[in-house]
Structures are given as C-alpha cells and as structure tokens.
Amino acid sequence: MADMTIAGEFFRGIVKDNPVFALVLGLCPTLAVTTSVENAIGMAGATLFVLVGSNVMVSALRKQIPPITRIPMFIIIICTFVTIIDMAMEAYTPPLYEALGIFIPLIVVNCIIIGRAEAYANRNTIKFSVVDALGIGAGFFVALVAIGAIRELLGTGEIVLFGLKLISIPIEPATFMILPGGAFMTIGVLMAMVNYNKIRKARKGA
Amino acid sequence: MNKEYVMVMVKIVLLSVIAAVILGALYIPTQAQLKVYQEEQKQLSLKIVNPDADHFEPVKSGEETLYYLAFDAGNNLIGYCFFHDQPGSQGTITLAGGVDTGYTVTGVKIMAHSETPGLGAKITEESFTGQFPGVAEDDLMLSKDGGAIDAITGATVSSVAVIDGLHAAMNEIKANE
Amino acid sequence: MEDSLFSIAVNGIFVQNFLLVQFLGLCSFVGVSKETKSAAGMSAAVLFVMIIASIASFLIYTYLLLPMGLTFLTTISFIIVIAFLVQLVEFIIRKFSPPLYRSLGIFLPLITTNCAILGVVILNTRLEYGFVQSVFYGISAGLGYTMVMLLMAAIREKSNAIKVPEAVEGLPHAFFITTLLSMAFVSYFQVIPT
Numbered sequence: 001m002a003d004m005t006i007a008g009e010f011f012r013g014i015v016k017d018n019p020v021f022a023l024v025l026g027l028c029p030t031l032a033v034t035t036s037v038e039n040a041i042g043m044a045g046a047t048l049f050v051l052v053g054s055n056v057m058v059s060a061l062r063k064q065i066p067p068i069t070r071i072p073m074f075i076i077i078i079c080t081f082v083t084i085i086d087m088a089m090e091a092y093t094p095p096l097y098e099a100l101g102i103f104i105p106l107i108v109v110n111c112i113i114i115g116r117a118e119a120y121a122n123r124n125t126i127k128f129s130v131v132d133a134l135g136i137g138a139g140f141f142v143a144l145v146a147i148g149a150i151r152e153l154l155g156t157g158e159i160v161l162f163g164l165k166l167i168s169i170p171i172e173p174a175t176f177m178i179l180p181g182g183a184f185m186t187i188g189v190l191m192a193m194v195n196y197n198k199i200r201k202a203r204k205g206a
Numbered sequence: 207m208n209k210e211y212v213m214v215m216v217k218i219v220l221l222s223v224i225a226a227v228i229l230g231a232l233y234i235p236t237q238a239q240l241k242v243y244q245e246e247q248k249q250l251s252l253k254i255v256n257p258d259a260d261h262f263e264p265v266k267s268g269e270e271t272l273y274y275l276a277f278d279a280g281n282n283l284i285g286y287c288f289f290h291d292q293p294g295s296q297g298t299i300t301l302a303g304g305v306d307t308g309y310t311v312t313g314v315k316i317m318a319h320s321e322t323p324g325l326g327a328k329i330t331e332e333s334f335t336g337q338f339p340g341v342a343e344d345d346l347m348l349s350k351d352g353g354a355i356d357a358i359t360g361a362t363v364s365s366v367a368v369i370d371g372l373h374a375a376m377n378e379i380k381a382n383e
Numbered sequence: 384m385e386d387s388l389f390s391i392a393v394n395g396i397f398v399q400n401f402l403l404v405q406f407l408g409l410c411s412f413v414g415v416s417k418e419t420k421s422a423a424g425m426s427a428a429v430l431f432v433m434i435i436a437s438i439a440s441f442l443i444y445t446y447l448l449l450p451m452g453l454t455f456l457t458t459i460s461f462i463i464v465i466a467f468l469v470q471l472v473e474f475i476i477r478k479f480s481p482p483l484y485r486s487l488g489i490f491l492p493l494i495t496t497n498c499a500i501l502g503v504v505i506l507n508t509r510l511e512y513g514f515v516q517s518v519f520y521g522i523s524a525g526l527g528y529t530m531v532m533l534l535m536a537a538i539r540e541k542s543n544a545i546k547v548p549e550a551v552e553g554l555p556h557a558f559f560i561t562t563l564l565s566m567a568f569v570s571y572f573q574v575i576p577t
Binding site: 064065066068073076077080083084087088091092094098175178179 | 235
C-alpha cells in the first residue's frame with residue numbers, strides 16, 4: 001500500500017468513512033449522550049483514547065495474535081483500555097462520569113473500535129494505525145458534537161460549555177429535542193442531508 | 207497441532223494476566239483519588255448549605271454518619287446539616303441540606319441526580335436552590351400549595367422530591383435529637 | 384434499591400425501554416428490523432441471552448468479584464462471560480435442535496457485541512439488584528426489546544408502500560419512524576405509577 005499518506009488516512013476517517021454518518025456504527029452512545037455538547041465531547045474523548053490505545057496494541061501484537069482467537073484477544077485489549085478510562089474518569093472528572101453513566105463501560109461493545117481493530121490495525125503498521133484511530137476518532141467527535149450542539153441549542157436555547165455560555169438564541173426551548181425522540185429525529189435529518197448531498201453529487205457526475 | 211493449541215492458550219492467558227495486573231495497579235491510585243474527591247465535596251457542600259458555620263461535627267451511629275452538627279467560631283451549636291437520598295422522577299437525588307436550630311433552611315445543594323437534562327436537571331441551578339435559604343419548615347412546600355418554593359416548569363416531580371427530601375431529613379434529625 | 388418487581392417490569396418494558404428511551408441495542412435495531420421474521424429471530428435470541436447473562440453475571444459479581452475486591456475487572460469479566468455463554472448456547476442449539484439453529488443461529492454471533500446485553504448486566508450491578516430482581520429486569524428488558532423490535536418491523540414492512548423522497552429512503556426514514564415511537568413511549572408510559 002504505497003499510496004497511503006498520513007493526511008489522506010486521517011481525513012478519510014472524518015469524511016468518507018465517518019463512523020456515524022457513513023458507516024452507521026456506534027449508534028447507541030451517539031444518541032444517548034448527545035443531550036449537551038459537553039457530554040458529547042467527554043464521550044468522544046473517551047472513545048478516542050480507547051480507539052488509539054487498542055489500535056496501537058493490536059497493531060503491535062498483530063504478528064503474535066493467532067487468527068482463530070483474534071476476536072477474544074481484541075476484546076481483552078479493548079476492555080483493558082475501557083476500564084482504564086472508566087477508572088480515570090470516575091476519579092478525576094466525577095460530574096462528567098455521572099452524566100455519561102453506563103455508556104463509558106459500554107465503549108467495549110462499540111462496533112467502531114472492534115471494527116477498526118479487525119479491519120485496519122490487524123493489517124497495518126503502528127504508525128498508520130495511530131493515524132487511522134485519530135481520524136476515525138475525529139470523525140466520531142465531529143458527529144457527536146454536531147448532534148449535541150443541535151439538541152442542546154434547540155432544546156435549552158443555549159450552549160453552555162464548561163460553565164461558559166457560548167451561544168444563546170431567543171427561542172422558547174423545545175424540550176422535545178432533549179428527550180430521546182429528539183435524538184432520533186436529529187440523526188434522521190442529518191442523515192437525510194448527507195444522503196441528499198451524495199445523490200446530488202452523483203447526479204452532477206453522471 | 208497440540209503444541210500450537212497450547213501456544214494459543216498461553217497467549218490468551220498471558221494477555222489476560224497482563225491486563226488484570228495493569229488494571230489492578232491503576233485501581234489503587236484512582237480509588238484513593240476518588241475518596242479524596244468525595245470527602246472534599248462533602249466538606250465543600252456542608253460549607254455551602256450552612257455558610258455561617260465554622261466547623262462541623264458528625265453524629266454517628268456505629269460507622270454510619272447520620273447528620274452533622276454545625277458550630278460557629280465560638281463553638282455554639284447553630285444548626286444541623288445532612289446528606290439525604292430521595293427518589294426523583296428518574297433516579298435517586300442526593301442532596302445536601304442545612305437548617306438552623308429552629309429548623310429554618312440555611313441552604314440546599316444537589317449533590318447527584320439523574321433527572322431529565324433541561325427539565326428536572328434544573329434543580330441544581332441557583333434559580334431553584336436559591337429559593338430555599340430562610341424558609342421555615344412550615345413554609346417548605348410548593349407555592350401552589352401555599353408554600354414558598356416555586357416549582358420548575360415542567361418538572362414538578364423533581365421539585366417536590368427535593369422538598370420531600372428536606373422534610374424527611376429534618377424528621378430524621380428530630381428523631382435522633 | 385428496593386424496587387418492587389412490578390415497577391422493575393414496567394420500567395424494563397415501557398418507561399425505560401432499552402431501544403427507545405435508553406438507546407441500548409440500536410445497531411441491531413436498525414439492522415434487522417426490515418422484516419418481521421428476522422426481527423423475531425433476533426429478539427428471541429436477545430431475550431434468551433439476556434436472561435442467562437443476568438443470572439451468570441449476578442453469580443460472578445456477588446460471589447467472585449465482590450468478595451475478592453476485584454470490582455475493577457467487572458466489565459472485562461462480564462463481556463467474557465457473555466461471549467462464552469453465546470458460544471455455549473450456539474453449540475447446544477446446533478446439537479439438539481437444528482431447526483431452531485437455522486432460525487436463530489445467524490443472530491447469535493451478533494449478540495456478543497449487542498450493547499443491550501452488556502447494558503442489562505451492568506445496570507443490574509449499578510442498581511444493586513438482588514438475584515430475583517436481576518433476572519426479572521433481564522426478562523423485562525428483553526420483552527421490551529422484543530415488543531419494539533416487532534412493532535418497528537411491522538411498521539417498516541407496511542411503509543415500504545409509501546413513497547418518500549430519495550434522500551430520506553432507508554435509514555433516515557427508519558429514524559423518523561423511531562422518533563414517533565419514542566415520543567409515544569416517553570409521553571404515554573410516564574403516567575404508569577411505579
């Protein structure tokens with residue numbers, strides 16, 4: 001694979017292989033924790049840590065991992081990193097940990113991570129695996145923050161980040177956006193927009 | 207074939223052991239940090255719910271702390287502080303509260319909750335908790351019932367839970383006095 | 384927690400429905416809810432594994448991890464237990480009931496990474512449920528999952544006949560249906576006294 005460039009591999013994770021909008025992976029945390037931008041950032045950060053950690057370890061051990069037991073071994077590696085971030089967040093950022101709740105340990109079963117271990121890190125060098133993890137992690141981050149921003153802004157009329165009020169708009173807050181239904185609607189609308197863009201581009205090309 | 211099989215098993219066991227050792231090593235410092243944090247939060251909360259107090263003394267039953275006595279700088283008893291768990295609309299609301307010796311509220315702080323963000327979660331905000339200081343025990347109910355506390359719009363259950371929690375904690379202190 | 388069995392059941396099935404309110408198990412939800420038959424197969428497999436996983440994880444947590452002070456290994460042991468159980472169930476079904484294996488078998492490997500299963504066992508320990516409560520919560524959550532899965536599959540099958548803009552076809556459409564379902568669950572079932 002001589003044509004791989006670091007920048008190319010990085011941006012592929014954000015746009016073409018965006019884990020949420022293009023690959024449709026990791027839906028549960030995407031919808032559950034995006035009630036505010038702050039929670040979205042916390043979740044994306046934790047996922048990024050696990051993604052980089054597991055990609056590096058899997059890539060480093062890829063010659064040692066026997067093919068038949070690779071999935072259990074991936075899971076053990078991923079689970080170790082998840083437990084590390086779980087304990088660290090519980091101790092050092094307790095309010096955020098409370099808000100994200102059960103979805104921190106559930107990073108283990110986030111298909112994005114095991115998907116990258118299987119499809120990428122197990123076949124590529126450590127250097128590219130790190131770049132891949134950073135790109136996919138950034139893609140996840142962008143998706144989560146976008147959904148979180150829309151829901152928080154429409155649902156509460158303002159975006160508050162780490163105690164700072166960033167934007168506030170003079171609307172009657174639509175509580176619906178904070179409730180689960182709002183999450184499903186937001187991702188539905190965003191996906192329709194992505195699809196619309198794709199279709200329009202395809203038409204132009206033809 | 208057998209040798210290969212053994213190698214696979216050895217690798218899995220080795221990986222699991224390494225993982226467990228790393229996690230165990232990290233568990234100790236993070237737990238210690240967590241304890242420190244919780245203790246800090248408790249002391250800070252006590253100060254918030256009774257700002258006039260100089261120091262606090264726990265009232266214990268065995269290992270368990272029931273509530274705290276608040277003293278001023280001259281070592282006079284000026285009130286009681288407590289932590290209380292109360293079921294809210296989603297999960298448990300943990301609140302810290304303080305009253306003076308005549309059971310007038312000196313302050314309320316929500317420690318932990320899992321109420322709906324944007325609705326019930328507003329119980330943590332100053333606009334809600336700020337209503338409590340100076341309210342006597344008899345006025346401690348919603349304004350629509352003739353009390354002194356305005357409920358959060360759309361989150362009556364959460365608002366009532368906080369009020370009920372304070373009453374429950376006060377009754378507990380009276381029973382132990 | 385002193386939750387009564389009734390309130391656990393109402394919570395598990397309706398108020399805190401795994402798919403529509405707690406966002407657990409969504410990957411399988413959008414993936415296999417296109418037709419009723421596969422939705423039913425997936426639901427049956429999830430319900431079954433949820434129950435045995437609740438039992439196994441309770442025993443491991445209470446009698447192994449807690450007394451030995453190994454609670455930091457909770458997540459890792461639960462996921463291993465679930466993976467092991469899924470393999471075991473697959474093996475048993477294949478051996479004793481080939482017809483059942485043909486209808487359920489393909490869904491079983493997908494279940495290890497279904498967050499609804501890991502979700503239910505972690506929630507059981509976080510809510511400090513006892514043995515009966517844990518199993519009951521597993522059953523209720525599984526039933527809630529099954530109900531929504533079948534509802535969704537039925538709606539999606541029928542709505543094939545509806546013409547929607549090209550960009551909304553497929554997933555966005557599924558999400559819009561889910562929005563309405565979720566609103567119904569959040570608004571209507573909140574009034575059930577628990």
